[in-house]
Every structure is written in structure tokens, then in C-alpha cells.
Amino acid sequence: MKSLNEDATSKIQINGHCSRPIQIRSSIRQGCPLNVILFSLTLNSLVYRLSRHINGRQINAGQTHMMVTA
DSSP states (O other): OHHHHTTOEEOOEETTEEOOOEEOOSSOOTTOHHHHHHHHHHHHHHHHHHHHHOOEEEEEETTEEEEEEO
16 A cells, blocks of 8 residues: 555646656545545545544434444
8 A cells, every 4th residue: 555655756737747756755646536435445444433432322313323422
């Protein structure tokens, strides 16, 4: 996974002219299908960890389930 995003570069296009390659030091490349999956996995892990530390009460409002924290 790391090697896919390592040494990534991007170019900026203004008025039809492209810049020199710019090294991407943070974030992820847009448009890469793999990055959507990585984001989902990371977010899922974060939500799971947060849900273990949040105290609250579940409310069933029709078919919608909500968590109310105190």
C-alpha cells in the first residue's frame, strides 16, 4: 500500500500549461480507486474505536436509530 503512494507527484495545469512535477508529501491522490477503499477502512476503524469510548443511550425513532450522548 505504501509503495503505491510513495514518491507520488502531481502537476498543476493553468491555461493549458503544465507545471513541473510537484512531490506530494501529504494527503492522497484524487481519482485513485484504491484510496477510496483505504479511506473507508480507516474511517471504519476510527468509528469503531470511538463507539467503544462514547457513553450514550440509543433512541429508536421509527426506523432511524440515533445515539444520544450525555
